[in-house]
Amino acid sequence: MPKVLVSDPIDQAGIDILSQVAQVDVNTGLSAEQLVGIIADYDALMIRSGTQVTKEIIEAGNSLKIIGRAGVGVDNVDVPAATRKGIVVVNSPEGNTIAAAEHALAMMLSMSRHIPEANASVKAGKWERNRFIGVEVYKKTLGIVGLGKIGSHLAAAAKAMGMKLLAYDPFISTERADQLGCRLVELELLMRESDYITLHIPKTPETLHLINAEVLSKMKPTARIINCARGGIIDEAALAEAIKEGKIAGAAIDVYEHEPLEADSPLRTVGQNIVLTPHLGASTAEAQVNVAIDVAEQIRDVLLGLPARSAVNIPGIFPDSIEKLKPYLQLAETLGNLVSQLAGGRVDYLNVQLQGELATNQGQPVVVAALKGLLSQALRERVNYVNASIEAKERGIRVVETRDASIRDYTGSLHLSAKGTLGEHTVTGAVLGESEIRITSVDDFPVNVSPTHHMLFTLHRDMPGIIGKIGSQLGSFNVNIASMQVGRKIVRGDAVMVLSLDDPLPEGILAEILKVPGIRDAYTVNL
Numbered sequence: 097m098p099k100v101l102v103s104d105p106i107d108q109a110g111i112d113i114l115s116q117v118a119q120v121d122v123n124t125g126l127s128a129e130q131l132v133g134i135i136a137d138y139d140a141l142m143i144r145s146g147t148q149v150t151k152e153i154i155e156a157g158n159s160l161k162i163i164g165r166a167g168v169g170v171d172n173v174d175v176p177a178a179t180r181k182g183i184v185v186v187n188s189p190e191g192n193t194i195a196a197a198e199h200a201l202a203m204m205l206s207m208s209r210h211i212p213e214a215n216a217s218v219k220a221g222k223w224e225r226n227r228f229i230g231v232e233v234y235k236k237t238l239g240i241v242g243l244g245k246i247g248s249h250l251a252a253a254a255k256a257m258g259m260k261l262l263a264y265d266p267f268i269s270t271e272r273a274d275q276l277g278c279r280l281v282e283l284e285l286l287m288r289e290s291d292y293i294t295l296h297i298p299k300t301p302e303t304l305h306l307i308n309a310e311v312l313s314k315m316k317p318t319a320r321i322i323n324c325a326r327g328g329i330i331d332e333a334a335l336a337e338a339i340k341e342g343k344i345a346g347a348a349i350d351v352y353e354h355e356p357l358e359a360d361s362p363l364r365t366v367g368q369n370i371v372l373t374p375h376l377g378a379s380t381a382e383a384q385v386n387v388a389i390d391v392a393e394q395i396r397d398v399l400l401g402l403p404a405r406s407a408v409n410i411p412g413i414f415p416d417s418i419e420k421l422k423p424y425l426q427l428a429e430t431l432g433n434l435v436s437q438l439a440g441g442r443v444d445y446l447n448v449q450l451q452g453e454l455a456t457n458q459g460q461p462v463v464v465a466a467l468k469g470l471l472s473q474a475l476r477e478r479v480n481y482v483n484a485s486i487e488a489k490e491r492g493i494r495v496v497e498t499r500d501a502s503i504r505d506y507t508g509s510l511h512l513s514a515k516g517t518l519g520e521h522t523v524t525g526a527v528l529g530e531s532e533i534r535i536t537s538v539d540d541f542p543v544n545v546s547p548t549h550h551m552l553f554t555l556h557r558d559m560p561g562i563i564g565k566i567g568s569q570l571g572s573f574n575v576n577i578a579s580m581q582v583g584r585k586i587v588r589g590d591a592v593m594v595l596s597l598d599d600p601l602p603e604g605i606l607a608e609i610l611k612v613p614g615i616r617d618a619y620t621v622n623l
């Protein structure tokens with residue numbers, strides 16, 4: 097039974113799903129060293145934001161197939177290291193969207209009405225009605241930085257409360273912003289004109305300290321800023337100073353550059369114009385059930401050999417396309433493996449053409465499958481859907497995807513060409529019926545053969561006696577022929593012979609076959 101380590105608190109709903117297929121060990125609060133020490137025993141790791149999945153942990157995870165992040169942000173996972181090691185990283189892109197948007201809203205309102213201090217004051221036995229005069233958000237301008245899932249949900253809620261909306265998101269179209277009632281502007285204008293600024297962007301090298309002293313200096317002295325996205329997007333020291341010096345009115349912060357927030361963080365000494373919560377954006381009962389189920393299902397599927405629906409480091413397959421695409425992934429892998437053996441080592445390029453109905457489908461997973469097949473001769477089980485593209489890139493293999501929906505010889509077919517040390521070769525294949533894979537052309541000669549484990553391909557002159565001679569050669573080496581087919585374009589021109597064999601071809605036989613008059617080339621293939 098596979099083993100799953102759950103190293104952060106996860107809702108029981110997720111543990112129940114994992115327990116159907118794996119031994120689940122819940123062990124939270126481990127140090128990085130402790131994780132490095134035990135991770136080799138596990139096939140899957142399930143985390144939230146508390147566990148830092150470092151390169152060292154990934155490198156020690158020799159059985160790890162998947163890291164599941166029960167939440168959105170994967171900035172606590174060294175995704176490039178996981179990709180290199182062929183480990184799928186999945187998350188739950190939508191499970192906590194509502195929770196995070198509602199938390200940002202709660203932060204905006206509680207900051208505007210001094211709720212944390214008023215609450216503390218009443219509980220301390222006081223009744224200070226004049227001390228807590230707040231401000232309304234109605235008719236104020238909310239500047240949303242990052243108009244993705246959370247930013248969009250918040251836009252709708254803020255609009256309903258009568259706020260005017262500005263948004264900064266270089267990756268969102270004006271049409272989308274218009275639909276959400278937001279005016280798309282540059283960051284500087286958003287900072288200058290907003291009464292409230294709320295951040296909903298990922299933490300990336302580009303967004304680290306995006307909100308620094310200079311950017312904060314653009315804000316109105318009456319404006320407030322909310323960060324329920326990621327720590328490090330705001331420069332915390334600069335923020336503390338801006339509030340203390342009255343350059344801005346306040347801030348509400350849920351996420352920190354270092355979590356848990358350090359005891360001596362300048363944010364702790366700002367006083368009453370800052371509201372701090374301990375990374376609670378996703379902490380609702382509903383969101384925790386959503387993310388736990390979403391990610392546990394993906395871990396279960398990957399452990400059962402099925403694709404994951406929200407992988408961040410492999411091309412995702414839309415759930416409704418998975419069944420349809422599966423036989424084509426198998427076909428692509430087989431053809432990739434075949435063309436790499438025909439083309440020989442050091443492949444320069446791989447062209448993948450999706451034909452017929454396949455041309456109207458998601459192409460990227462098929463291309464990755466072809467690459468996986470292409471590299472399987474060199475890398476064996478080390479190559480998988482996660483690292484195939486990166487491995488190809490590192491080997492300098494150029495990959496081109498094209499589509500031709502007008503080719504209708506089969507419902508859907510796939511044409512690969514690759515150039516290696518043995519020159520350029522092409523293969524085409526199709527899926528017959530539900531899942532029967534066929535090789536339908538080799539070097540543009542039409543054939544119709546099922547791929548088998550041991551195969552022999554020849555290019556020869558179409559002339560009497562040649563098939564018999566190859567048969568005798570194989571017989572003399574005690575190799576049994578399971579099936580044989582010849583493909584040609586014109587009578588007595590060039591032809592291709594494809595033989596399926598029951599036995600592997602022994603050393604030296606190719607040299608003998610190449611001596612047969614009329615044989616131009618011969619290739620052994622093991623699929």
Ligand SMILES: NC(=O)c1ccc[n+]([C@@H]2O[C@H](COP(=O)([O-])OP(=O)(O)OC[C@H]3O[C@@H](n4cnc5c(N)ncnc54)[C@H](O)[C@@H]3O)[C@@H](O)[C@H]2O)c1
Pocket residue numbers: 168169170189192193196241242243244245246247264265266267268296297298299302303324325326350351375376377378379
């Ligand atoms: N506090 C919490 O507990 C909590 C909960 C959930 C999500 N989050 C965090 O909230 C953030 C947003 O999550 P989401 O689900 O809305 O993500 P999302 O991917 O749907 O949206 C992010 C948006 O940011 C935009 N963006 C990227 N780089 C940008 C840049 N440099 N400048 C401006 N915009 C940029 C993208 O175009 C996208 O529209 C993430 O960092 C996530 O980890 C925090």
Ligand SMILES: O=C(O)[C@H](O)COP(=O)(O)O
Pocket residue numbers: 144145146166167168169170192375376377378379
């Ligand atoms: O990115 C996220 O999903 C949030 O930051 C939630 O983090 P958490 O799972 O640790 O609450």
